[in-house]
Each structure stands twice: as structure tokens, then as C-alpha cells.
Amino acid sequence: xxxxxxxxxxxxxxxxxxxxxxxxxxxxxxxxxxxxxxxxxxxxxxxxxxxxxxxxxxxxxxxxxxxxxxxxxxxxxxxxxxxxxxxxxxxxxxxxxxxxxxxxxxxxxxxxxxxxxxxxxxxxxxxxxxxxxxxxxxxxxxxxxxxxxxxxxxxxxxxxxxxxxxxxxxxxxxxxxxxxxxxxxxxxxxxxxxxxxxxxxxxxxxxxxxxxxxxxxxxxxxxxxxxxxxxxxxxxxxxxxxxxxxxxxxxxxxxxxxxxxxxxxxxxxxxxxxxxxxxxxxxxxxxxxxxxxxxxxxxxxxxxxxxxxxxxx
Numbered sequence: 001x002x003x004x005x006x007x008x009x010x011x012x013x014x015x016x017x018x019x020x021x022x023x024x025x026x027x028x029x030x031x032x033x034x035x036x037x038x039x040x041x042x043x044x045x046x047x048x049x050x051x052x053x054x055x056x057x058x059x060x061x062x063x064x065x066x067x068x069x070x071x072x073x074x075x076x077x078x079x080x081x082x083x084x085x086x087x088x089x090x091x092x093x094x095x096x097x098x099x100x101x102x103x104x105x106x107x108x109x110x111x112x113x114x115x116x117x118x119x120x121x122x123x124x125x126x127x128x129x130x131x132x133x134x135x136x137x138x139x140x141x142x143x144x145x146x147x148x149x150x151x152x153x154x155x156x157x158x159x160x161x162x163x164x165x166x167x168x169x170x171x172x173x174x175x176x177x178x179x180x181x182x183x184x185x186x187x188x189x190x191x192x193x194x195x196x197x198x199x200x201x202x203x204x205x206x207x208x209x210x211x212x213x214x215x216x217x218x219x220x221x222x223x224x225x226x227x228x229x230x231x232x233x234x235x236x237x238x239x240x241x242x243x244x245x246x247x248x249x250x251x252x253x254x255x256x257x258x259x260x261x262x263x264x265x266x267x268x269x270x271x272x273x274x275x276x277x278x279x280x281x282x283x284x285x286x287x288x289x290x291x292x293x294x295x296x297x298x299x300x301x302x303x304x305x306x307x308x309x310x311x312x313x
Contacts, residue, residue: 001082001083001084001144002084002144002294003084003086003294004082004084004085004086004144004145004146004292004293004294005086005087005088006085006086006087006088006146006292007088008087008088008089008093008097010292011087011088011093011094011097011146012097012100012101014146014148014290014292014298015077015097015098015101015102015148015150016101016104016105017288017290018077018148018149018150018288018289018290019075019077019101019102019105019110019111019150019152019288020105020108020110021150021288021300022150022151022152022286022287022288023067023068023072023105023110023111023152023286024061024062024065024066024067024068024110025061025062025068025288026058026062026068026284026285026286027222027285027287027288027302027303028302029222029223029224029302029303030223030260030284030285031055031058032223033196033223033224033260033261034051034054034055034058034196034260034283034284035055036257037051037196037250037256037257037260038051038052038055040255040256040257041249041250041255041256041257042255045249045253045254045255046249046250046251046253046254046255047249047250047251047253047254047255047256047257048250048255050250050251050253051250051257054250054283054284058284065110066109067109067110067111067112067152068284068286069154069282069284069286070112071112071114071154071155071156071282072110072111072112072114072152072154073114073152073153073154073155073157073158074114074115074132074133074134074152074153074155074158075102075105075111075115075127075132075133075134075150075152076133076134076135076136076150076151076152076153076219077098077133077134077135077136077148077149077150077151078136078138078148078149078151078216078220078304078306079094079135079136079137079138079146079147079148079149080137080138080140080143080145080146080147080305080306080308081137081138081139081140081146082139082140082141082142082143082144082145082146083139083140083141083144084144084294085145085146091137094135094137095135098133098135099128099133102126102127102128102133103126103127103128105127106125106126106127107126111127111152113125113126113127114127114155115127115128115129115132116129117129117130136216138306138308140308142308144293144294145291145292145293145294146291146292147289147290147291147292147301147304147305148289148290148291149220149287149288149289149304149306150287150288150289151219151220151286151287152286153215153219153281154194154281154282154286156192156193156194156282157193157194157197157279157280157281157282158279160187160192160193161187161188161192161193161197161278161279161280162211162278162279163179163183163186163187163277163278163279164207164210164211164275164276164277164278165179165275165276166207166273166274166275167179167273167274167275167276168272168273168274169271169272169273169274171274172274173235175274176203176235176274176276177235177238177239177242179276179278180199180201180239180243180262180276180278181239181242181243183278184197184199184243184246184258184259184278184280185246185248187278187280188246188248188252188258188259188280189248189252190252191250191251191252191253192252193280193282194251194282194283194284195248195249195250195251195252195258195259195283196249196250196257196258196259196260196283197218197258197259197260197280197281197282197283198218198219198223198259198260198261198262198263198280198281198285199218199239199243199259199261199262199263199278199279199280200213200214200215200216200217200218200219200221200263200264200265200278200279200280200281201214201217201239201262201263201264201265201276201277201278201279202214202217202264202265202266202267202275202276202277203264203265203266203267203269203274203275203276204266204267204268204269204274204275205266205267205268205269205275205277206275207275207277209267210267210275210276210277211277211279213265213266213267213277214265214277214278214279215279216265216306216307217263217264217265217279218263218279218280218281219281219285219287220287220304220306220307221263221306221307222302222303222304223260223261223285224261225261225263225303227263227264227265228309229266232264232265232266235262235264236261236262236263236264237262239262239264240259240261240262243258243259243262244256244257244258244259246258250283260283260285265307287304288300289301289302289303289304
């Protein structure tokens with residue numbers, strides 16, 4: 001496997017460009033899903049008009065290089081690193097460079113200044129504070145590239161769309177589905193999470209792992225993706241159909257399209273428990289992925305492979 005040396009400037013540029021693009025250009029799968037939703041809503045209905053307006057706004061944001069939504073939320077990075085990667089100054093520089101990149105993206109008005117101290121409400125105006133931007137790193141011996149995915153996670157979807165519950169094994173699939181269904185209703189009613197949403201779920205794991213995987217399921221997996229476990233994939237399809245049958249519609253205005261997709265992950269569970277985590281992403285599901293390979297060319301990808309299921313591509 002050929003070694004790939006990446007200097008600090010190259011890494012900074014990737015961190016900057018992915019976050020800036022994520023804030024201004026939505027992925028193709030998200031745009032196609034919103035256009036599909038629009039066709040399912042009655043002409044002149046409130047949901048139809050909202051979706052039309054959203055698509056117009058998204059087109060304008062891309063053309064004018066402006067953020068796609070005024071709530072640019074939490075700056076998150078997900079970085080996959082092959083064994084052949086060498087970074088100037090070592091991997092410890094990733095956190096510092098991510099902070100510098102987010103501060104620069106904010107200064108360039110691609111992110112709003114939304115991150116504050118939770119108690120004092122102090123706002124440094126950079127979106128750089130304790131533990132943010134958040135950086136998740138995966139080292140993968142089966143890849144020979146560096147891949148960065150940036151996600152501005154909207155505040156509404158995070159504040160109103162985060163639930164966790166410890167069920168018991170006897171609750172089974174019926175109990176899991178009921179919790180997800182109830183969580184979806186409470187999250188999306190009155191448009192609090194900016195539906196149509198992407199729902200992320202995790203079954204199993206510790207409390208922190210369960211919520212981590214639920215978040216990753218909704219913000220990183222592309223729309224239409226299905227879990228390789230057939231039982232999990234069947235649950236994804238069933239919940240997508242069932243939740244859309246509620247009729248909440250776009251922004252809770254009523255309609256046929258409340259959810260763009262449902263993505264489920266799972267982790268090993270203690271024999272005595274059945275934890276379930278629930279998180280949603282807002283309708284425009286912003287993310288951008290750039291891959292740097294040994295030829296030093298940057299490849300922009302609509303479909304990140306955070307869970308490592310497509311290494312052969």
C-alpha cells in the first residue's frame with residue numbers, strides 16, 4: 001500500500017472546504033428525496049408549498065454560495081484514515097486544524113455563530129468551544145485514503161429530536177417500534193424538527209454508544225441505504241411506511257411525506273437490557289464528503305461510507 005503524506009495545509013483545506021460545502025450545497029440524494037416528496041403532496045397544500053419554497057431556497061444557496069439554512073447548528077466531522085496515511089505533525093493536529101477550519105468557515109459567513117457556553121451563554125463568535133467542533137476518527141486498515149465528512153447538525157433536529165429509553169428484552173420488536181413511532185410523533189409534530197426528517201435509530205450498546213450510532217445513522221447514511229442485516233432492513237422499510245402514515249407532512253402542515261428515510265444500526269446488548277436511541281436529521285440533511293487518495297486528487301462524494309460497508313468501491 002503506497003504511503004500518502006498529507007501536510008497541515010492540505011488537511012486544513014479539506015476540513016475548511018468540506019464544512020463550507022456542507023453548509024451551502026445539499027447532497028444529490030437529499031435533493032432527489034425532497035423532489036419526490038413534493039410530487040406526493042397535493043398541489044397548493046401547505047406541505048407542497050413549503051417543499052417548493054425549500055427547493056427554491058436550496059437552489060439559491062448553492063448558486064450564491066450562502067448557507068442553505070440559517071440554523072447551521074453543531075459543526076461535526078467524521079474522518080476515516082487508512083493505514084498508509086501520514087499527517088504532518090501527527091494525528092494530534094486534526095483537532096487543532098478542525099477548530100481553525102470551523103473558525104474560518106464562520107468568519108467567511110458559511111456558518112452562523114450558534115455555539116455558546118451552556119450556562120453563561122458566552123458566544124466567542126467562532127463556533128469553537130469546549131469539545132466543539134466534534135471530531136470522530138476511524139482508522140481502517142482496508143482503505144488507502146483519507147476521507148472527511150462534514151455535517152452542520154441543525155439545532156431544531158437535535159433539541160427536539162433526541163430520545164433514549166432502556167426497554168426490557170420482553171418488549172421485543174413491538175416495544176422498539178412503539179418507542180420509535182412515539183418519538184417520531186413527538187419530535188415532528190408542529191414542525192419542531194423541520195420535517196420531512198431522516199430518522200436514525202440504534203438498538204443495543206451502552207447509553208453513549210446507542211445515541212452515538214443513532215446520530216450517525218441519520219446524518220451520514222445516504223437516503224435509500226439499507227442495513228445489510230435483513231431483519232434490520234425490514235424494520236427500516238416498515239417504520240418508514242408506518243411513520244409516513246401518521247400524516248404529519250412537511251413542517252407538520254399535514255401530508256403524505258413526514259419522513260425521508262429511517263436508518264437503523266445495532267450494537268451488542270447486555271442480556272438484561274434493550275436500549276434504544278432515537279435521533280433525527282432535518283429535511284435538508286447537510287453533509288459533504290471529500291476523499292484524498294495517493295494521487296493527491298480530491299474526490300467529492302455524495303455517499304460517505306462511514307460504516308465501512310463499501311470498501312470495495
